[in-house]
Amino acid sequence: MSLARRVLPALLLVLIATPCLLRLALVPHRGFGPDELEHSHFAWRMLQGELPYRDYFEHHTPFFHFMLRGLFSWRDVTHSGDEAIAALFDARRLAWGFGTLTLALTLLLGRALRGTRQGLLAALLLGNSGVLLWRGFESRPDVPAMALVTLSVLLAARGFAALLAGASAFPALAAGGLCLGAAAMFTQKVLFFGPGFLLFSLWLLAEPGLAATRRRRLVGVATLGGFFLVPILATLAYFAGHGALAAFVECNFLVNTRWPGLRARDFVAMMWGYDPVPVALCFVGALLGFGRPSLANLRRGEPLLALAFLSPVAGLLVHPAVTLHYFLLFAPLGCLYAADALVRAGDALGARFRRLPSEALLALCAIALSVPGALRLREAYARGNWSTLQGLRFVIANTAPWQPTLDGFTGLGAFRPSAFFYPFVNSHTRLLMGPQENARMTAALRSGRVAPRLVFLHEDLREGLEPEAVAFLERHYAGIHQEPIRARLFDNGAGWWSDVGPRPLGFAKDDRRPHVFVGDGWRIPSEEDGVAVRRTRARRSVLLLPLRRPRDGRIVLRARADSEALPFAFDLLANGRELGRATAEAGWHEYGFDAPRDALRIGFSAIAIRFDPLQPPEGRRTELSVEWVAFEEAPVSGAATNESR
Numbered sequence: 001m002s003l004a005r006r007v008l009p010a011l012l013l014v015l016i017a018t019p020c021l022l023r024l025a026l027v028p029h030r031g032f033g034p035d036e037l038e039h040s041h042f043a044w045r046m047l048q049g050e051l052p053y054r055d056y057f058e059h060h061t062p063f064f065h066f067m068l069r070g071l072f073s074w075r076d077v078t079h080s081g082d083e084a085i086a087a088l089f090d091a092r093r094l095a096w097g098f099g100t101l102t103l104a105l106t107l108l109l110g111r112a113l114r115g116t117r118q119g120l121l122a123a124l125l126l127g128n129s130g131v132l133l134w135r136g137f138e139s140r141p142d143v144p145a146m147a148l149v150t151l152s153v154l155l156a157a158r159g160f161a162a163l164l165a166g167a168s169a170f171p172a173l174a175a176g177g178l179c180l181g182a183a184a185m186f187t188q189k190v191l192f193f194g195p196g197f198l199l200f201s202l203w204l205l206a207e208p209g210l211a212a213t214r215r216r217r218l219v220g221v222a223t224l225g226g227f228f229l230v231p232i233l234a235t236l237a238y239f240a241g242h243g244a245l246a247a248f249v250e251c252n253f254l255v256n257t258r259w260p261g262l263r264a265r266d267f268v269a270m271m272w273g274y275d276p277v278p279v280a281l282c283f284v285g286a287l288l289g290f291g292r293p294s295l296a297n298l299r300r301g302e303p304l305l306a307l308a309f310l311s312p313v314a315g316l317l318v319h320p321a322v323t324l325h326y327f328l329l330f331a332p333l334g335c336l337y338a339a340d341a342l343v344r345a346g347d348a349l350g351a352r353f354r355r356l357p358s359e360a361l362l363a364l365c366a367i368a369l370s371v372p373g374a375l376r377l378r379e380a381y382a383r384g385n386w387s388t389l390q391g392l393r394f395v396i397a398n399t400a401p402w403q404p405t406l407d408g409f410t411g412l413g414a415f416r417p418s419a420f421f422y423p424f425v426n427s428h429t430r431l432l433m434g435p436q437e438n439a440r441m442t443a444a445l446r447s448g449r450v451a452p453r454l455v456f457l458h459e460d461l462r463e464g465l466e467p468e469a470v471a472f473l474e475r476h477y478a479g480i481h482q483e484p485i486r487a488r489l490f491d492n493g494a495g496w497w498s499d500v501g502p503r504p505l506g507f508a509k510d511d512r513r514p515h516v517f518v519g520d521g522w523r524i525p526s527e528e529d530g531v532a533v534r535r536t537r538a539r540r541s542v543l544l545l546p547l548r549r550p551r552d553g554r555i556v557l558r559a560r561a562d563s564e565a566l567p568f569a570f571d572l573l574a575n576g577r578e579l580g581r582a583t584a585e586a587g588w589h590e591y592g593f594d595a596p597r598d599a600l601r602i603g604f605s606a607i608a609i610r611f612d613p614l615q616p617p618e619g620r621r622t623e624l625s626v627e628w629v630a631f632e633e634a635p636v637s638g639a640a641t642n643e644s645r
Helices: 003-026 034-047 063-072 081-113 116-127 130-135 142-164 170-186 188-206 214-241 245-257 264-274 276-290 295-300 302-315 326-352 358-380 386-398 427-447 459-464 467-476
Strands: 454-456 477-479 485-488 501-504 526-528 531-535 540-547 553-561 568-574 577-583 587-595 603-613 624-633 640-644
Touching (some): 003 081, 003 116, 034 081, 063 170, 081 116, 081 142, 081 302, 081 326, 081 386, 116 358, 142 170, 142 214, 142 302, 170 214, 188 214, 188 302, 264 276, 264 326, 276 302, 295 302, 302 326, 427 467, 467 477, 540 624, 553 568, 568 587
Antiparallel strands (some): 454 485, 477 485, 501 624, 526 531, 531 624, 553 587, 553 624, 568 603, 587 640
């Protein structure tokens, strides 16, 4: 073997592995797409014992959500913002694993049907493609489906090749069918591969020049098809057993036929814009590959590759709602055709210009084709996720696990219930719901029957609700300086609100009482001495206190300090103005601070607890466990008080 032939595979492996590892490093930094949080929300609801399609609307087949439910069960995603965010990154790493597996499977498929160089180049092209960068390591069902489809084509090609050679084909064909059926239960878009597999099976059965008997071929085709149905029938049986078979069929298939999507040509143009050279090579390679049917190619499974690729491509003509991640499913097969065209061109030029071996030409092309992917990867690091993570933390900290949120398509309520059957209310779901359901939602909000604690008033939600409902939300919900989160100020006009009285910091089952929101500097709710509390965890802990009619009064905290942490003192501030200082005492006490009218605001007043440790014992934290905060009407006297109870 020449030096060039030895160096080329090593170079290609380095060019494949480098962006792959950089994508893994990108997992905690890259901004979230709403789809990722959408799927996490559905998985969380399954973790709460709810059933998709029956208990809430969903239009994706469920295997990915079953998978995420198992992954999330290892973390306390319901109560801890940090744990929830860690779970989201776990889901991304899982998706990255499936994407990496797809690169390996693409290499194996190329080597099995074309050659090692084609397999390596196909994996390189896929790994540097825009669609894999933007969608291939996000937590979405299309990523594991991409791996399963590629594996299915590989196994089916090997199985049919073994069958036609007189060897045992059952294991490969059975596994290939299972993979394809499982992929369809990750995303029903996989069904667009069905016509390709069917046409290949009919071709295989009808071809007269094969040594294998038709009965043997029929058994092989039946094995593939039968095992393809196994995951699908098992899923149907599961939902039938839970009384949700009709809902499963309606949401996954009938609804999607009328889903308002974008035109396919917009996404084809997008793919061309991302990767014009690989797309052009794919077109050339496909033309060359389709133009050479022969018995030898049939025995190798070449027509299966062609038809499995053409089928979802042709599906673009009838797909009711094309998305960018649809291209993930057949991108590995397309990259194999592009790699084939590249190798053919390299071999042709190498034969003409003998001083420059084809391997050297391919190496130069591989480096050049990796540059756009590297530049895109660098740009991806600039798309941060800080605001989304802060929003998720705020939502989990300020809503109990049973308190609903109302969302358009931000996904910030990923780990909380939804206000309505449709978890995301936007222009798409509005068309599906129809005017009557939309009117019922408006009436539910106005009557107070549905009173979400938080709403995410993004453009998507504005487009999904009736104008009357949007105006209602704008009137009764106020911003918290974390767009697009709006928090309920009072009682939405129901008449039960009072500024005066205790407001628990822990989660209370009774939502018909004055409330308070927590900002930075608090631990997750817990229980101490049989009391629901929230502990401070920073030098400054902030509360957002809604007040309808500020007047002279007092801010009172009922709190407990650990005796081991004493002595320490703390100040209370209202909207940046110091109200006074209190010395913490062991046990439960009520700490009152006079609050003049001009220190408070209509709407949210920011109440901050600021610690001033006097002699903090080594290794001890100066913290308070706060049960409630209250506003009380009282004359101003200019001093803070401690009252034991």
